[in-house]
Amino acid sequence: MKHLHTAALQEDARLAEEEPPGAGASMVKEEEDEPPSTKLALDHQPIFSHVPAENWNDWKWHLRNRIVTVEGLAQYMLLSAKEQRHLKMVISKYPMSITPYYLSLVDMHDPEDPVRKQAVPAIEEVALAGIGFDDPLAEEGCSVVPGLVHRYPDRVLMVLTDLCPTLCRHCTRKREWHHGGWVRNPGEIEAMLDYIRRNKNVRDVIISGGDPLILSTRRLEQVISGLRRIDHVEIIRIGSRFPVVLPQRIDDELCDMLSDYGPIWLNTHFNHVNEITPESASACDRLVRSGVPVNNQSVLLRGVNDSVKAQTELCHGLLKIKVRPYYLYQCDEVRGTEHLRTPVETGIKIIEGMRGHTSGLGVPTFVIDLPQGGGKVPLQPDYVLAQTEEKLILRNYEGRLFRYRNPSGPRTRSNAHNGRKRAAAKQKAAPFTVGS
Ligand code: SF4
Numbered sequence: 001m002k003h004l005h006t007a008a009l010q011e012d013a014r015l016a017e018e019e020p021p022g023a024g025a026s027m028v029k030e031e032e033d034e035p036p037s038t039k040l041a042l043d044h045q046p047i048f049s050h051v052p053a054e055n056w057n058d059w060k061w062h063l064r065n066r067i068v069t070v071e072g073l074a075q076y077m078l079l080s081a082k083e084q085r086h087l088k089m090v091i092s093k094y095p096m097s098i099t100p101y102y103l104s105l106v107d108m109h110d111p112e113d114p115v116r117k118q119a120v121p122a123i124e125e126v127a128l129a130g131i132g133f134d135d136p137l138a139e140e141g142c143s144v145v146p147g148l149v150h151r152y153p154d155r156v157l158m159v160l161t162d163l164c165p166t167l168c169r170h171c172t173r174k175r176e177w178h179h180g181g182w183v184r185n186p187g188e189i190e191a192m193l194d195y196i197r198r199n200k201n202v203r204d205v206i207i208s209g210g211d212p213l214i215l216s217t218r219r220l221e222q223v224i225s226g227l228r229r230i231d232h233v234e235i236i237r238i239g240s241r242f243p244v245v246l247p248q249r250i251d252d253e254l255c256d257m258l259s260d261y262g263p264i265w266l267n268t269h270f271n272h273v274n275e276i277t278p279e280s281a282s283a284c285d286r287l288v289r290s291g292v293p294v295n296n297q298s299v300l301l302r303g304v305n306d307s308v309k310a311q312t313e314l315c316h317g318l319l320k321i322k323v324r325p326y327y328l329y330q331c332d333e334v335r336g337t338e339h340l341r342t343p344v345e346t347g348i349k350i351i352e353g354m355r356g357h358t359s360g361l362g363v364p365t366f367v368i369d370l371p372q373g374g375g376k377v378p379l380q381p382d383y384v385l386a387q388t389e390e391k392l393i394l395r396n397y398e399g400r401l402f403r404y405r406n407p408s409g410p411r412t413r414s415n416a417h418n419g420r421k422r423a424a425a426k427q428k429a430a431p432f433t434v435g436s
Contacts, residue, residue, distance in 0.1 A: 196227070
């Protein structure tokens with residue numbers, strides 16, 4: 001596969017003065033380069049209070065200062081010698097990258113912190129590496145041209161890069177992390193656009209990664225404007241975790257550009273209420289005001305959000321920042337994520353604990369993305385206890401039973417009369433003993 005690798009990316013960055021650098025920078029170096037300042041960052045980020053606000057609010061500063069080494073992490077988090085050894089072992093197989101912003105959300109004194117679990121490597125990633133698959137969804141076999149996956153008739157997936165600002169430990173595409181950072185070059189992007197031009201049934205294009213918003217706004221616009229020139233492309237969807245791990249990226253320049261090419265939808269990935277901050281709320285607000293609806297696709301993770309309380313708090317928080325809870329994914333069967341996976345029953349019980357107890361808008365659809373590209377299957381508690389042609393016995397969220405007449409056939413007077421007669425006769429023979 002032909003890519004622009006990190007060095008080329010940096011060169012392009014220099015020319016455009018806007019691309020992110022590779023993952024080599026450490027916190028130590030940047031701190032040495034930074035002039036001392038008394039200007040404090042935001043109040044809830046005490047460990048980064050030495051960072052001037054202009055840097056803290058600059059998404060490129062965060063990219064340059066991602067925490068990618070054990071030594072870098074140890075500056076902020078107490079790590080025993082054993083923990084450091086383990087971390088090094090894991091990082092050699094599955095790299096680490098955490099934006100200072102995302103690390104600032106971690107309670108450094110709590111080893112069970114839900115943000116920490118998503119960002120800081122765990123020894124189980126290698127200890128349980130015998131379980132799972134590198135590519136459980138069989139994405140690699142479905143590329144029609146490099147970077148373009150066409151699995152369903154009316155939609156395609158464009159993968160523009162393998163770079164992400166923070167590497168999530170539960171990522172389905174962990175297998176890509178070894179490839180060292182690439183973005184598609186103009187020739188590859190043109191080949192993707194050409195394929196879409198020639199396939200007139202493609203009406204929906206999903207731009208994903210890696211995280212596509214790691215590209216400069218200028219380069220992103222080249223892709224999006226190319227898509228918009230194709231008449232049969234109706235909607236564009238962007239998959240990005242930037243609103244969660246680096247909301248400073250959602251700046252006016254990006255939002256102005258996106259508003260020129262709608263309809264564009266953005267699917268993001270909040271997993272815990274602690275990720276909802278004034279900065280992430282402001283990022284989502286900017287997107288929505290630019291005409292970009294924001295949906296959330298969270299992943300069910302052991303010890304992070306695997307309870308009714310955690311999911312309810314998350315979904316309530318999302319609604320408050322105008323983000324719609326869309327999907328709750330069962331964590332895919334990815335090698336190196338087994339310690340974060342939950343039994344399927346956990347997800348069903350969570351939905352059962354939410355449905356009816358809060359507004360339907362706040363209840364996501366729980367789905368399993370089937371292995372080998374079988375697609376998404378929604379799972380939910382069984383509310384139908386019995387069913388005949390004439391009626392159903394349904395259970396509500398409180399466990400009360402209800403009889404519901406099942407209409408059948410065209411509504412004529414004689415049908416309705418006969419139906420009532422049949423129902424009355426059956427009820428006389430075997431009356432239900434349920435509430436109404
Ligand atoms: S942002 Fe998405 S693609 Fe990137 S590491 Fe996280 S889960 Fe994986």
